[in-house]
Amino acid sequence: MTNSEPIWKAWFAKHGGKLLLFAKQQARHPGDAEDLVQEAFVRIWRIYGHTGEVSPGLVYRAIRRLAIDWARSLDRRKIREQKVVLESPLSSSFERSLEIGERNKALLRAVEQLPKEQGEVLTLKIWGELTFDEISRTLDESLNTVASRYRYALQKLKESVPRELRNGSGSSLK
């Protein structure tokens, strides 16, 4: 390989944004998301990076487990108290383009209102591009549970997006 740029950069450019999105869902504090991604990615890359092929599922799984560990950790609580992070809507995690219209904004607001369990499955499936099998291993849930949550999430979005569209004029996207 003649490319002088380390492989991890190309890998991270492809998956970094998706990992951050998932980490924001998993973090107990919004300021922890980047730290979670960094910690999880560096750990996994140190183990598997030499192969040049790292399964994103491994990093998603590491993010989730770290988030659980950090939630229990007193040290992390102290760090969180020192950080001042503004809560931001889910839409801020997506690229803004001219095409993003009211409908997409309403859709993202509806995604934000999903129960956490459904939201994380949706994120991993849609943006993480993981299979249900990979998602079940990432979340330590059965395949059926994961598939059901995804189906329920889509059903809920189908119902709530029109409502969000109606209410959209009141809550504009920042």
Next chain:
Amino acid sequence: MNEFDIEKELHSLTPVAPSEDFCERIENALGDSGTVAMCHMPQSDQMESPPPARVYRYPLFFGFAALILFGFFLSPVIVKPFLNDPQDSVVNSQPSSMVDNDDSPLYGVSLEELDDFSGFPSDGWLDPTIEERFLKRVDEGVVNRKSGTPARQYRYHYIDETLWTHPATQTRILSTSPRQEVFLIDLELY
């Protein structure tokens, strides 16, 4: 609007790429492991490479060898011991002094004959000294154990040296043989 449309719309939204600052943070945190792209294992590469053309000559060689063996088998000199009484076999016709010499390392050759043939004395050797020389350690990357847990595989290369010394004739014989040891170090993913 059905669920398929919702999926399609969600797919059309792209998460924001990580910022430059964040990538820099990752780069610093990765350190050297960030620059290691691929670890090649020359031995495995050789194993995976297609067989060389000379492989196709093997059937010809084996055919020749089989023909020669068959010819020898049918020749009277070789056939004779098999046809005669087993008591007259080549081994049993040797002098008993040659066969029963337990001290000789070579069957059928006495120690005196061994001394004469080899030019080395058979007595008076000191106990051999054995030394293990470490050559290198090769990180062969991550492998999965049967249990499914990952482990990092290290291969240690050694040379084992055995030295026999015969002080009376100031003779020294050095034997070296390569040796490898594989170590698996369990990795904690989380």
